[in-house]
Amino acid sequence: MAVRSTRHRRWLRKTTLGIAGLVGFLTVWQLIPTLGIVDAQYLPHVTDVAVRLVNELRDLAFWRRLGDTMTAWAIGLAIASSAAVALGTVVGLVPFLRRATHTTVEFLRPIPSVALIPLAVLMFGIRMQAALVIIVFASFWQVFVQVIYGVADIDAVARDTARSFGLTRRAQLRHLVLPTALPYLMTGLRLAAAVALILAITAEMVIGNPGLGRMIELSRSAGDAVGLYALVVVTGLLGLTINIVFRFIERRTLSWHQSIRGEEVL
Amino acid sequence: MTTQATTVGRPSRARGVLHRITASFLFATGLPVILVAAWAAYSTYSANRFFPGPLTVLDAFVDTWVGPAFLEDVVPSLLRLAGGILVSIVVGVVAGTVIGLVHWLRDLTEPVLEFFRAIPPPVLIPIVMLLLGITDTMKLVVIVSGAIWPILLNTIEGVRSTDSVMIETARAFGITRAERLWFLVLPAASPRIMTGVRQALSVALILMVISEMFASSSGLGYRIAYFQRNYLIAQMWSGVLLLGLIGVFLATVFGIVERRVLRWYHGIKEVDRG
Numbered sequence: 001m002a003v004r005s006t007r008h009r010r011w012l013r014k015t016t017l018g019i020a021g022l023v024g025f026l027t028v029w030q031l032i033p034t035l036g037i038v039d040a041q042y043l044p045h046v047t048d049v050a051v052r053l054v055n056e057l058r059d060l061a062f063w064r065r066l067g068d069t070m071t072a073w074a075i076g077l078a079i080a081s082s083a084a085v086a087l088g089t090v091v092g093l094v095p096f097l098r099r100a101t102h103t104t105v106e107f108l109r110p111i112p113s114v115a116l117i118p119l120a121v122l123m124f125g126i127r128m129q130a131a132l133v134i135i136v137f138a139s140f141w142q143v144f145v146q147v148i149y150g151v152a153d154i155d156a157v158a159r160d161t162a163r164s165f166g167l168t169r170r171a172q173l174r175h176l177v178l179p180t181a182l183p184y185l186m187t188g189l190r191l192a193a194a195v196a197l198i199l200a201i202t203a204e205m206v207i208g209n210p211g212l213g214r215m216i217e218l219s220r221s222a223g224d225a226v227g228l229y230a231l232v233v234v235t236g237l238l239g240l241t242i243n244i245v246f247r248f249i250e251r252r253t254l255s256w257h258q259s260i261r262g263e264e265v266l
Numbered sequence: 267m268t269t270q271a272t273t274v275g276r277p278s279r280a281r282g283v284l285h286r287i288t289a290s291f292l293f294a295t296g297l298p299v300i301l302v303a304a305w306a307a308y309s310t311y312s313a314n315r316f317f318p319g320p321l322t323v324l325d326a327f328v329d330t331w332v333g334p335a336f337l338e339d340v341v342p343s344l345l346r347l348a349g350g351i352l353v354s355i356v357v358g359v360v361a362g363t364v365i366g367l368v369h370w371l372r373d374l375t376e377p378v379l380e381f382f383r384a385i386p387p388p389v390l391i392p393i394v395m396l397l398l399g400i401t402d403t404m405k406l407v408v409i410v411s412g413a414i415w416p417i418l419l420n421t422i423e424g425v426r427s428t429d430s431v432m433i434e435t436a437r438a439f440g441i442t443r444a445e446r447l448w449f450l451v452l453p454a455a456s457p458r459i460m461t462g463v464r465q466a467l468s469v470a471l472i473l474m475v476i477s478e479m480f481a482s483s484s485g486l487g488y489r490i491a492y493f494q495r496n497y498l499i500a501q502m503w504s505g506v507l508l509l510g511l512i513g514v515f516l517a518t519v520f521g522i523v524e525r526r527v528l529r530w531y532h533g534i535k536e537v538d539r540g
Contacts, residue, residue, distance in 0.1 A: 017373035025378045042396050099293045104301065110513035112471045114487075115506045117479075118494030122316050122502075198386040202472070205388060206479055213389070220392035228396070232389050239384030 044226045052230040062215075066234075069211035072128050073200040076135030077193055081143045083136075084192075085185065088147025089177070098148065109145070113138035113199055117206055131203035131211075138199045139192035143185070150184025151177055183257055190246040197242055201235055212238075318500045323507060326500035331508055335489075340508070343486040346402065347474045350409025354466055358414045359459060362421025363451065372422060383419055387412025387469055388476050400481045408477045413466040420462030424455030457531050460524050467516050475509065486512075 026046050033040040040048075056062040091097045113134050120130040154176060162176050204213025212235060219227035302320055309319035318326075331340060365371050390411045398404040428451050436446050478487025490505035525532070 014373045014376075017370060018377040021374035022377050024374075038397070099290075100297050103294045104297045106517070107298070107510070107514055110468070110517040111506075111510040112468065112475055112513055114472050114475045114479075115490070115509035118490055118502050119316070119506065121494060122497075122499070198388065198472075201386045202388040202476060205391075206476060216389055216392060220395070225396060228392055232385060232393060235389050236381050236385035239386060240381060243384055 041225060044229055048226050049229045049233065052226045053233060056227075056230055056234070065210060065212055065215050066238075068128075068209075069200050069204065069213065069238075072131050072135060072203070072209075072211065073193075073196050075128075076132050076200065077139055077196045079132070080136045080139040080196070081189055081192060084140050084143035084188070085147055088144045089151055089173075089181075092148040092151030092181075093177070098152070105141075105145070109141045114202065114206070117203065120203075121207055126208050128209055130207050131200060131209050134203050135196050135199045139196040142192040142195055143188040146184040146188030146191075147181060150181030153184070154180045183254055186250040186254060190243075190250060193242050193246050194239065197235075197239055316499060318503060322500045323503045327504035327507060330489075330501050330504050339484055339486055339489050342402075342484065343474060343478065344512070346405050346409065346485075347470055350406050350413060350474070351467065351470050353406070353410050354413040354417055354470070355463060357410070358417030358462070358466075359421050362418045362459075363425050363447070363455070365418075366422040366425025366455070367451070372426065379415070379419060379422075383415040387473055391473070391477050391480055395481055404481070405474070405477045409470050409473045412473045413470040416465035416469065417459065417462040420458045420465075421455060424458030425451055427458075428454040453530075457528055460528060464520060464524075467520055468513075471509075471513060471516065 029043075030046040032038050033043050033045050091101055116134055116137055117130075120133040124130040124133070158176060158180075159172075162172050167175065200211065201213040201216075203209065204211035205217045206213075208214055208217070212231060216228060216231045216235075219225075219231060305317075306319050306321070309317050309322075365375055391408050394404050394408045394411060398407060432450060432454070433446070436450055441449075474485075475487040475490075478485035479491045482488040486505065486509065490502060490509070493499075493502035493505060
């Protein structure tokens, strides 16, 4: 009981301070244009941004753009992660392939995906496909590398045991490879989801296919500072939501795993 | 891994060594050579003008980037990139150490920092442009505004998870605050800090390119966008190639630095495993 109440108190303190920090941040933001340190034309008042945010949330056009962005994000992430899981499993399980692909992967992986934007535009024009090329390229490596590490991490004793018990290839995949690689895969997916969102919005800003990124670019060129700030806040909230959702999925699917169980005991 | 295991305890003969070197050389270069050959074959037989052959791209690479263009477009971009990364590392590590050490400060700032990290960095470009105009400082600030978060948050996390027994021992032995920071807290946090720096490098490179595509009349990003708009396909590919090389270069330099900084850490892990 005593442990529980200290933990509760700590949680209360943390939450109060966190809210205080958030309020403090918003107050400072409000004060800067009010005191004239930065012109409200460049840094609008928080209140104006909040009002605009609420107005946007009631606007169907906004939701449609949000839908565009999230569609590109979801399709890109799905293509990248399924390709990465399939290829990563094969490459990770076959030592020959792992050695043969190492230098190529290490060369391709650091290529900034935005470098492919011009190419994607030439190939697909101002459409979602162009954005997908970039999203897939960027998020593929996140999952691929994690899957290779994960598959290679199989415990030697467990593998030999499975072999000597005569487990079929399929059973080995199901009971040996999957549980070992799953934590790595979940990490990769979480990273890939964040990267895919960044690239989805970036692509819309630079290429100009419809979505939140294009709205941001339009409000910038129209000099609509309030709208610009409101949309940036939206993208931040979106990023935060994706983080939280993927952390939740990670905890649920790995509830049996030591790393999650260990945290709960403490 | 396997090659090491089989040679342990056996006197390595010169022929075996030579054989092994040849094998790893073939493994390292085999696939890249095959891929480039496939690319060359494809571009020779297909009429797709968006995929010029490797030789054409190489020609364009030499024509476009070797010479004055290197000084005008590439060097300023790289300097901004290096400056942005440096500022992010210094500010991120210093601020992260302070926040990580002070309990209430961490609780106070955590939600705000988490929010800033969740903002996709490129959307900060229009805001920084609005606040600072289109200047060199703006491009630097753009890079820092995106690259600082992974370093800052990882430093906080790393500092926070320093072994408390070690801190108390150090205190009990009367080790001064500055020494404790330098010899205990920072080394303990360094694996996390390096993870943050690695993430920051790729964000910084992306932001460098995009900020130049958006608001510039020079620089690597601007050049590539310009080539694309004018259908200079081979030149555009050469730009993509150059960006790729910069990315690989950054990753290699980081790998070398990381191996030096974290040599003790990898050593401990090696012992743990063995």
